[in-house]
Amino acid sequence: MTEVLRLESVSRRFGGLQALQDVTLRLHKGEVLGLIGPNGAGKTTLINVITGVHRASGGRVLFHGEDITARKPYQTARMGLARTFQIVQPFPELSVQDNVASAALFSQRRLSVAGARKAAAQELDFVGLSAVAGRPASSLTLAMRKRLELAKALAMKPTILFLDEVNAGLNTAEVEQAMALIRSLAERGLTIVVIEHLMKVVVDTCSRVVVLQNGRLIADGLPHEVVRDPIVVEAYLGQKYARLAQQLAQGERP
Secondary structure: OOEEEEEEEEEEEEOOEEEEEEEEEEEEOOOEEEEEOOOOOOHHHHHHHHHOOOOOOEEEEEEOOEEOOOOOHHHHHHHOEEEOOOOOOOOOOOEHHHHHHHHHHHHOOOOOHHHHHHHHHHHHHHHOOHHHOOOEHHHOOHHHHHHHHHHHHHHOOOOEEEEEOOOOOOOHHHHHHHHHHHHHHHHOOOEEEEEOOOHHHHHHHOOEEEEEEOOEEEEEEOHHHHOOOHHHHHHHHHHHHHHHHHHHHOOOOO
16 A cells, blocks of 8 residues: 555654654555544644644654655645644635635645636535535535535645544534545545544544544554454443444444
């Protein structure tokens, strides 16, 4: 498998808080990697370090073999590392289409405004927002804003897409729609990293799962293996949810 991203003993300290400690990880082309762990485990911090929001206190981040540890967020974004955020904040007064077009213009600097709007229309069609393309982003529901955030990330033509709790606040039907979009992206061969708390999403969409606890990587493997790991069960899942995840992995009705 082709390696696209490597973390070598990555650490991040905020004053006296060790948010990440010696995280070593490899990501391969076409993987859908689930990143799970308790609240405060360091999941979002890890994505922030990879994408340049925070600089690693130690270790290296390599993208296609190139050291990007010191790169700024706008630089990593233009290199092909796109992400969504837990708190969705579109440009409220811009139309839905122009929100997406702005992302396309940012990442593809030779693109014309007309070309960016055309690219935006394609991504909005994919996420199911074509009907509201002309509406201001401020008028969208939470679920629609989440899909808009995804369309903006996709308009940047990423090599790796980081999805930070895209299902938070959504109802069951909306989560199913989001899972369908993730599967469709995986079928395209896009490399995806999913930060997620819903084990059904992790088991049903991820090809591999890694677990963080207190800034340390404590597990890395196939979803059905990770949810049975006693260390993971004790640290994060609890026995009840471990059994549920196993049933889902085996195709059983919980």
